[in-house]
Amino acid sequence: MxxxxxxxxxxxxxxxxxxxxxxxxxxxxxxxxxxxxxxxxxxxxxxxxxxxxxxxxxxxxxxxxxxxxxxxxxxxxxxxxxxxxxxxxxxxxxxxxxxxxxxxxxxxxxxxxxxxxxxxxxxxxxxxxxxxxxxxxxxxxxxxxxxxxxxxxxxxxxxxxxxxxxxxxxxxxxxxxxxxxxxxxxxxxxxxxxxxxxxxxxxxxxxxxxYNKAQLAANKEITLFQEKLRDQIKLLDGSNKELEQFAYVASHDLQEPLRKITAFSDLLNEQYKDKLQGDGDLYLSRITAAAVRMRRLITDLLEYSRAGRIDNEKVKSVKLSKVISEMLEDFEIAIKDQSANITLGKLPKVHGSDTEYRQVFQNLISNSLKFAKSDVNPEITITGEKASPIIVSRYPTLDSNKIYHLIKVSDNGIGFEKEHVDRIFSIFQRLHGKKEYEGTGIGLSITRKIIEKNGGVIFAESHPGNGSTFNILLPSIED
CATH class of the missing domain: 1.20.1330 (f41 fragment of flagellin, N-terminal domain)
Known part of the structure; x- marks a missing residue:
């Protein structure tokens, strides 16, 4: 008005x-x-x-x-x-x-x-x-x-x-x-x-x-605006469902031709490897590698579309120390292969889903192991503490009246430049070439999506050669 x-x-x-x-x-x-x-x-x-x-x-x-x-x-x-x-x-x-x-x-x-x-x-x-x-x-x-x-x-x-x-x-x-x-x-x-x-x-x-005279006229316009807003929300919900369905169907439809490409390339490799001349063997290996990367990319895209969409009924009090300990058991072989040392401090309970937080810390620990120094055993530390109001006030999306936990995942890896702290959380963004480090560049994007869905934020601190620290702010369940 x-x-x-x-x-x-x-x-x-x-x-x-x-x-x-x-x-x-x-x-x-x-x-x-x-x-x-x-x-x-x-x-x-x-x-x-x-x-x-x-x-x-x-x-x-x-x-x-x-x-x-x-x-x-x-x-x-x-x-x-x-x-x-x-x-x-x-x-x-x-x-x-x-x-x-x-x-x-x-x-x-x-x-x-x-x-x-x-x-x-x-x-x-x-x-x-x-x-x-x-x-x-x-x-x-x-x-x-x-x-x-x-x-x-x-x-x-x-x-x-x-x-x-x-x-x-x-x-x-x-x-x-x-x-x-x-x-x-x-x-x-x-x-x-x-x-x-x-x-x-x-x-x-x-x-x-x-004011009452003005309010009568304003109420009419507010009512019309609310009706339009409800219609827009319905359209948006419909679009989100269509996009989610599209992502699911597209990923599954793309999986089928990939399986055929992989199957036929395997058959070619088994039956005609010795008959291939020139660069034929090289071309075949590249086809197989590209199919594997494509499958990993489709799987990660599907994970990204699902991230942060756990039903409210499944949200509960999650004990992070238990979730991380169980996840580390599955990583036991990779941890031993790299002679990594992972230290867990006192961690809080937070709202969310076991599956989601398992995925969050799995991505972060995998990231630390992937970008470890070649001549140094990986050292990864996960700690938790009460976040200071000063840190909380830096992020407008957080409620300054709530109490937050600060969870830190620190490593002694290769680190990265300060100007890349935001880029690493964007989908498909990589700081290194595919030949140096494998991956699709979606893991940290999924991590941020899950953290933000649960009312928190994640930010990184690093310096080349001095390792990295990923900081997670999550609301306390006491609130």
């Missing part, structure tokens, strides 16, 4: 944008105001708590002074019990104050200074208690210097306590004033949001009205 056919679509977009802007502005302002109120409420409460702890600490200090004085005058040890408890309370309150003012360097310094003065007083108190316990009175202990020192220490403690309170009172006044300003602004904010809400309601109602 074009803009000329339905100009109201443009209006709906404009109204939707305006509505979204109003919602964002209203929500942002209300959220910002609520956040400031919450922040400064906590700040006021925090400052109040610090002031309470400071008052409690100062009361504890006074109580300790009183208890020491009571013990010194009366010798009653009950005062010492209260004195010891005051020491415990003072230490606890100092620790709490330090924790409450971690973000305030000035207060941390004040508290440390206060702790030092309190500890100095405690040392004097302990000496007083020890002398009192030893002599029963303080005769000879007290002197004008100690009295003045005690008075000076007490004044210093009081001065620091007042200093701590002054800092907190300043913070309290500042935070409280900002809090009051924000609370006073609430009626204005509420009124503004109310206006926003009314405006949003009107704009949204008009947008919906316009």
């Amino acid at each position: 074009t803009k000329e056919q339905n100009p109201s679509i443009r209006q709906v977009k404009i109204y939707s944008i305006v509505t979204l802007i109003l919602i964002i502005v209203g929500s942002g302002v209300s959220y910002w105001t609520a956040g400031r109120i919450d922040f400064y409420t906590h700040a006021v409460m925090h400052t109040t708590e610090v002031l309470q702890r400071t008052d409690q600490l100062y009361s504890s200090i006074l109580e300790r002074e009183t208890n020491i004085r009571g013990y010194a005058l009366t010798g009653n040890r009950d005062f010492l019990t209260f004195y010891n408890q005051s020491n415990i309370d003072a230490e606890l309150l100092l620790t709490q104050l330090q924790a409450l003012t971690l973000d305030n360097t000035t207060q941390q310094n004040n508290i440390e200074e206060l702790r030092g003065l309190i500890n100095s007083r405690v040392v004097i108190f302990e000496a007083t208690i020890a002398y009192m316990e030893e002599n029963g009175n303080l005769d000879g202990f007290l002197n004008p210097y100690k009295v003045n020192d005690a008075l000076s220490g007490y004044k210093s403690i009081k001065e620091i306590v007042l200093r701590i309170n002054e800092v907190e009172n300043t913070l309290f006044r500042e935070s409280n004033q900002v809090l009051i300003n924000n609370i006073n602004a609430l009626p204005f904010i509420v009124g503004l949001i109310s206006i926003f809400s009314i405006t949003i309601g009107l704009v949204t109602f008009f947008s919906i009205y316009q």
